[in-house]
Amino acid sequence: MTEPAPPPSPTGAFDVHHPPSAERVADCVHCGFCLPSCPTYVLWGEEMDSPRGRIHLVKLALEGEAAIDAGFRQHFDNCLGCMACLTSCPSGVQYDAILEAARPQLERIVPRSSADRWFRWFLLALFPHRFRLRLAATAAWLARVTGLRAAVRASGLNRALPENVRALEALAPDVDLKPAWAGLPAPAPVASPRARVALLEGCVQSVFFPAANAATVKVLGAERVQVVPVAGQGCCGALELHAGADQSARRRVRRLIERFDRAGVDRVLVNAAGCGSMLKTADRLFEGDPFLPTARRFVDKVNDVLEFLHELGPEAELRPLGSSTTVGNRATPTRTRVAYHDACHLAHAQGVRTAPRALLRRIPELQLEEIPDPEICCGSAGIYNLVQPGPAAALGERKARDVARIAPDVLAAATPGCLLQIRRHLDAGIRIAHPIELLAEALHGDGDHSAP
Ligand code: SF4
Ligand code: SF4
Numbered sequence: 001m002t003e004p005a006p007p008p009s010p011t012g013a014f015d016v017h018h019p020p021s022a023e024r025v026a027d028c029v030h031c032g033f034c035l036p037s038c039p040t041y042v043l044w045g046e047e048m049d050s051p052r053g054r055i056h057l058v059k060l061a062l063e064g065e066a067a068i069d070a071g072f073r074q075h076f077d078n079c080l081g082c083m084a085c086l087t088s089c090p091s092g093v094q095y096d097a098i099l100e101a102a103r104p105q106l107e108r109i110v111p112r113s114s115a116d117r118w119f120r121w122f123l124l125a126l127f128p129h130r131f132r133l134r135l136a137a138t139a140a141w142l143a144r145v146t147g148l149r150a151a152v153r154a155s156g157l158n159r160a161l162p163e164n165v166r167a168l169e170a171l172a173p174d175v176d177l178k179p180a181w182a183g184l185p186a187p188a189p190v191a192s193p194r195a196r197v198a199l200l201e202g203c204v205q206s207v208f209f210p211a212a213n214a215a216t217v218k219v220l221g222a223e224r225v226q227v228v229p230v231a232g233q234g235c236c237g238a239l240e241l242h243a244g245a246d247q248s249a250r251r252r253v254r255r256l257i258e259r260f261d262r263a264g265v266d267r268v269l270v271n272a273a274g275c276g277s278m279l280k281t282a283d284r285l286f287e288g289d290p291f292l293p294t295a296r297r298f299v300d301k302v303n304d305v306l307e308f309l310h311e312l313g314p315e316a317e318l319r320p321l322g323s324s325t326t327v328g329n330r331a332t333p334t335r336t337r338v339a340y341h342d343a344c345h346l347a348h349a350q351g352v353r354t355a356p357r358a359l360l361r362r363i364p365e366l367q368l369e370e371i372p373d374p375e376i377c378c379g380s381a382g383i384y385n386l387v388q389p390g391p392a393a394a395l396g397e398r399k400a401r402d403v404a405r406i407a408p409d410v411l412a413a414a415t416p417g418c419l420l421q422i423r424r425h426l427d428a429g430i431r432i433a434h435p436i437e438l439l440a441e442a443l444h445g446d447g448d449h450s451a452p
Contacts (some may be wrong), residue, residue, distance in 0.1 A: 012064040015108060018241060020058050020101040027093045028055045033265040034085040037375045038080050039395050048075045051085035051095050058102055069287050073106045078391065080384050081242050082377035083277075083348035088295075096349065097284065101245035108449040116387075119164055123383050124245060128235035130254065137175040144174060167389040171420050179210035189226035194312060197225045197267040198260055199305075200279070203235050204416045205272045212416070215440035216305055222316040222443050223278065223309060230263050233286050238278035241285075242382040249278075250285045256280065257291075257298045268298065270307045271436055273415035274382055276304045277349035302381040304346060306414060310355035318442040320365035322409075338438065339408035341399070344377050345416040355433050356414055369406045371399070380421035392421070400425035412438060 013021040034051040035041050041050035045116040048057060054075055060066035076099070085095045094398030126132050147168075152158050158169055184201050199216060206213055220227050236256055260268050268419055270276035279302045283295040301313075322334035338360060346352045360368055372450070379385055379395030386392075399422055411426065412435045413419050419432045426432070 001449045011062065011286050013061040013066060013068045013109075014102075014105050017105075017108075019105060020062065020098045022059075023060045023061050023335045024094050024098050025062065025214035027091055028052065029091050030056075031090065033090055034088045037084040039080055039082060039084070039379070040391065042376060043394055049078050050103075050324065051089070052091075053131065054079060055093065055098060056091045056096065056173055059097055062159050068106065068118075069416055070110055071330050072321040073110045076106055077100060078380070079298035080377050082344035082381055084344060084375045084377065087348045087351075087375065088424070091449060096281070098351070100241065100246075100284070104246040107244040113329055115162075120243060120383075120387060122250075123386060125245060126240050127383070128203055128237070128448060130203050130235075133203055133377075134181055134275065138177060140172045141175050141177050163389045165374050166272045167386050167392070167413050170424050171391075172419060173208050173386065175208060176210070179214065180207045182210070182252055184229065184276050185214050187216055187229065188221055190221055190226045194224045195266045196228055197269050197308070198228050198230045198263045200236065200256075200266045200268065200270045200275055201233055202270075202272045202275055202416070205275075209419065209434065210239060210400070212271055212434040212437055215434065217439040218271075218440045218443065219309070219316070219436055220305075223312065223314055228263050228265050230259055233259060236275045236278055236282075238274045238429070239382050241278055243387075245283070253278070253282045253285060254291060254295075257295055257391040260301075261294060266301070267303050267308055268301045269308055270304055270419045271305045271414065272417075272436065273304065273343040273346035273350070274417060276302065280350060299388070302416070304350060304352050304354045304355070306346075306359055307352045314359065314362060316443055318363050319444070321363060321438060322365060322441055327408045329449055335365045335367050336410065337364075337367045337369055337406075337408045339371050339403055340404050340435070341371055341403070341411060341413040342376065343413050343418045343419055346380070346414050347374070356412075359439060360412065360435055363438065366438075366442075371406065372402045378421050380415075380417035380420050382417065385417075385421055393425070394406070396425040400427075405432065409452050410438065 030052055032052055039052050045052040055076060057072060061068055079099065081099060083096055092354065126136060158166055172228060183206065201213055217227055235252050239250035243251035270279060280299060283292060283299045286292040286295045320333035321336045340357060340360060342353060360366055372436060377395055378399040379392035384392055404427055408430060410431045410433055411422060411441055413434055414435055422430050
């Protein structure tokens with residue numbers, strides 16, 4: 001006697017633990033408006049590497065019509081999670097929620113090769129830990145000051161490394177050790193504050209771009225905003241969530257929310273776009289959990305720092321960034337040309353495009369330049385440029401070429417990932433900076449536009 005066939009699973013090829021929502025998938029009407037803004041579709045022209053194709057794959061898997069195997073997962077590994085498709089979709093398809101649910105499933109269902117597993121394990125054991133990042137930054141600093149890094153590059157030995165390790169080496173910035181270890185400067189008390197806020201220090205931001213955090217505190221102080229320190233913040237879990245490690249991301253963000261909740265502030269400010277977009281939707285991780293009301297209260301307070309300042313209405317007087325040239329007997333400030341790059345997790349995921357531009361335009365003699373195809377990702381995307389180094393490099397080179405055509409004095413982007421990625425592919429003569437750094441410099445007119 002033959003065994004009866006098992007009943008079809010209600011979640012198809014997905015397991016029952018938070019599968020992607022069939023209702024969200026059904027919102028896609030296959031119009032294709034999202035295709036030109038999808039970086040992987042732009043690179044390869046493959047339907048299954050477009051938002052529409054990926055949503056169709058999820059639909060087939062939910063209906064049990066497609067098996068989830070390595071080929072299936074590759075299309076999702078290729079996705080940058082840049083959310084350009086959110087912006088371009090006229091039907092309001094929540095691709096972010098579909099991807100967020102699909103990725104942990106793919107990690108569970110399709111085992112990775114041991115090399116891939118170990119590399120991902122290493123990245124997630126490093127980046128969410130500030131102390132380990134500081135140790136890594138110190139090692140990178142030693143390799144630079146002893147000439148080891150330059151010698152390895154000159155000998156060509158680095159070319160023998162696996163592609164993803166080579167990408168890690170190439171992306172590592174020159175770190176200034178003292179501020180990297182010092183942490184956030186103590187905020188000065190503000191008389192008659194317009195708001196009380198807490199600032200997320202971030203992991204990569206606080207170690208590799210501590211100047212952006214220091215500048216944030218300085219600008220907020222000048223705008224009469226009291227920054228309330230929140231000790232022991234830890235990581236927000238964004239990198240883990242984007243890599244499909246939803247359980248540890250959930251634990252991390254819960255700890256972080258509890259800490260910030262105790263601070264009793266009006267707003268929680270973030271100056272790294274990837275962290276901001278994660279924190280603005282962190283309540284999604286607690287659906288059906290008693291922690292949900294606390295998570296929602298927190299989420300309602302989260303703002304990107306530029307979005308917050310624009311809404312608050314800046315008051316501080318700004319001066320030109322550039323030095324002056326003397327014409328006749330009159331000192332004329334030189335114009336500073338700044339190209340603003342839309343970080344995907346700020347523009348697409350958070351819808352913040354106007355605020356950074358409006359704030360930068362407040363700086364006298366600053367000429368704002370637009371980069372062509374602003375909707376196309378630079379290839380950074382969390383750990384994407386380390387785990388998918390090929391397409392990330394193609395996108396990074398494309399973005400760097402577009403920036404180089406404008407030849408600005410400064411490239412500004414509101415997240416550390418984009419700054420590292422574009423710097424890797426960009427002419428060293430162009431300075432990179434977070435917009436808040438330029439605003440802080442303009443407070444005292446002490447901008448230095450020499451390349452780092
Ligand atoms: S998130 Fe970005 S890469 Fe992924 S499907 Fe959407 S547009 Fe394409
Ligand atoms: S995701 Fe949106 S834009 Fe893309 S095909 Fe579906 S409905 Fe059209």
